[in-house]
Amino acid sequence: MLHQFNVPLDRDSEEPLYRQLIRYIKMQIESGQLPAGARLPASRELAEHINISRISVVNAYAELRAEGYLSAHAGRGTFVNRGASQPAGANTPPKQPPKSPMPQMHHIDQSDYTLRDMIRLSKRPGIINFSHGAPPPDFYPMGHLREAINAILERDGVNALGYEQSEGYAPLRASVRDYVSGLGIRCSVDNVLITTGAQQAIDLIVQSLTREGDTIVTANPTYLGILDIARARRVRIHSVPADEEGMRIDLLEQYLMDGNKPRLIYVMPTFHNPTSAVMPLHRRRQLLNLANEYHIPVIEDAVYHELRYEGENVPLLKELDETGIVIHVSAYSKILLPGLRIGYLITDRAYLERLVRIKAAADVSTSGLNQRAMHYLIQRGLLTYQLDHNNRELRKRRDTAIQALVKHFPSGTAWNRPQGGLYLWVTLPKNGPSAAELFMTANKKDVSFAVGSVFYNGSGGTYNLRINYGLEQPRLIDEGFRRIGEAWHELMGDYHHVEGAPML
């Protein structure tokens, strides 16, 4: 049996070894080399044979079981499932999965499933969760929201519950204009479109400016939501590498000088997700110069901009924009609460009218009740109060997270020191387990984080973790980091710990 497992592993590849093993076993099954019912070698045997860690084999088997290729029988071993293989000349045709009446969605790839699995695993009750991109639920202004909704129903009656104008509830548009003018953006109510979260704002812009097969530019790594939008709208992404100051504008310039014609550029200049990088002023100016020279609209995604708890504010791109080339996108999701789904974009009036038509087709309007609630909360000064409180608390959580990292993570770990936002971007030593391997083991210890590779278009991030330290109370931050550190050390070589551990 073992002679069949001459797995061609590329140990210098960005692709984790356990993923390479998964690919190999799938190929063996799909080609019929490993027929239905065949028994796989024990994980320890295979690990020794191909010279990788046993936990990598355990994780590969676990994932293949989850996908239906293998099944485990207690005491007997791991076997290829019936219907997973299609051996040449087999008498009984392999069982086909039931045919769906829906057309295949070719643009959804395997990485989506891995990410979805991770999100599902992170939602178990009791887990210490650093993985989501949400602000801390213990900051949500529950009492104020209850009061706002009651007061609005009392005040507006059924009017609060009808269809709203697609552009947005007029008083909220005015509040947004006043709010962004406090951030340095001069505009009128006609420049404000209320959207269902920042995500919808970005999607509407991509829909309006691109056709299938067009290219848009993002940094690499980047916000997952833009990758989702590009896949759904069948738009290509050209990824420009990012460093600790955000997108490398010199590389963007090279790309444009080579004659490429992207339809738009998407950036998060302040507290980039996932790295928390802030683009300095000189780079913002270079970006604007290039965008104007080549006539390429820029989406400025500013959802984390106000979550600054240290350092000097850097002006928004929209504040620096003199020609209208920047479309400013933001939301109250990260600074107040994500569930009301109130976002907005600021752009010139003629373009906004095109976007309104697309928005009307998408969802008619953002919930009128939620818009009124947000307006009510802003009018009562809640944003100012909340931001002050949140930023003070987030700073404490960041400090706790960095102390815990120093205490519990292996030497050779590198990280940023965010001046705001929600995320630590951690780089593990490259001589140890990948972030994906660590995720699986850490998850068994009831702690989760986001694996860096999901934020990359193409390969990258194998040894990176995105940790949303804001999500947990300081006491749990230390405990969560302790468990991640322990998982790393276990994977690193002390297999006496994992020998007795239950299979995944």
Ligand SMILES: Cc1ncc(COP(=O)(O)O)c(C=O)c1O
């Ligand atoms: C950079 C970035 N943009 C947009 C969004 C989506 O925001 P919203 O919840 O307002 O749609 C997120 C949420 O994670 C984000 O991180």
